Amino acid sequence: MFKVDDILTYGINGVCKVTAIEEKNLMGIKRNYLVLKPINGDRSTFYVPADNEDLLGKMRKLLSEDEINRLIDSIPGEKVLWINNEKERKERYRQIVADGNHSELIRMIKAIHLEKKGRAEKGKKLHISDERFLKEAEKILYDEFQYVLNLTEKDVVPYIFSRLETNTNK
Numbered sequence: 348m349f350k351v352d353d354i355l356t357y358g359i360n361g362v363c364k365v366t367a368i369e370e371k372n373l374m375g376i377k378r379n380y381l382v383l384k385p386i387n388g389d390r391s392t393f394y395v396p397a398d399n400e401d402l403l404g405k406m407r408k409l410l411s412e413d414e415i416n417r418l419i420d421s422i423p424g425e426k427v428l429w430i431n432n433e434k435e436r437k438e439r440y441r442q443i444v445a446d447g448n449h450s451e452l453i454r455m456i457k458a459i460h461l462e463k464k465g466r467a468e469k470g471k472k473l474h475i476s477d478e479r480f481l482k483e484a485e486k487i488l489y490d491e492f493q494y495v496l497n498l499t500e501k502d503v504v505p506y507i508f509s510r511l512e513t514n515t516n517k
Contacts, residue, residue, distance in 0.1 A: 348397075349381060349406060354494070358405035358447060359483055360393060361490035362386040368397065381406075386494055405447070409495055418449050419510045428454035429462055433474065440480040444487070452484045459484075 349355060353365045363383040370379050371394065379397040395402045410418070428443075428451070430436035443451045459481040463473045473481075489503045498506055 353408075354386070355383075355406050355408055356447070356487070356491055357383055357393060357395070359444060359487055360385060360391070361389075361486060362409065362494045363393065366392075369394075387490060405445075407447070409491055410449070412495055415492055415495055416510065418453065419507050420514055421450070422453055422457060422507075422511060423514075425450065425454045425457055427458040427461060429458040433476075437476055437480075440477075440484075444480060444483045447487055449488065452488055456481060456484050456488070 349365050351365050351367060355363060357363045363385050365381055366384050367382040368379055369382055370377060380394040381397055383393040385391055430439055440455055443455050459477050466473055492503050493500055
């Protein structure tokens with residue numbers, strides 16, 4: 348269970364801090380809620396019922412710096428996760444974003460970037476839904492990378508590419 352002052356990720360909402368655990372009476376039901384505030388300055392506040400296993404399952408501790416670097420190092424070897432059937436692709440990508448599994452997010456991001464590059468070479472654009480999934484997946488990963496590695500938002504992608512390039516030249 349998480350406690351006050353813990354830093355965690357909460358689904359697509361990114362890195363959050365547990366600012367309180369409060370008992371609230373909402374809709375006539377008294378429950379304990381974890382109060383989460385996004386680290387990125389977002390003014391949102393999330394109240395997560397402490398007894399809701401589905402929502403608690405969307406919370407997890409942050410990766411360590413070593414874990415992030417190992418994840419980045421794995422990118423070249425990751426298989427591309429492109430699904431030609433648009434309906435199947437949307438459903439699979441929706442599930443990946445909801446689950447927040449790092450390896451799956453990396454595979455999805457890699458696939459969408461490659462598809463985007465291929466389409467650009469033909470003068471075409473990426474489907475709007477694929478762009479949206481790409482942005483959501485990048486936000487999930489990059490918010491965490493930014494916080495753990497103490498980077499600015501604009502320094503995350505250069506850090507990833509620099510690490511990939513360094514490992515390629517070894």
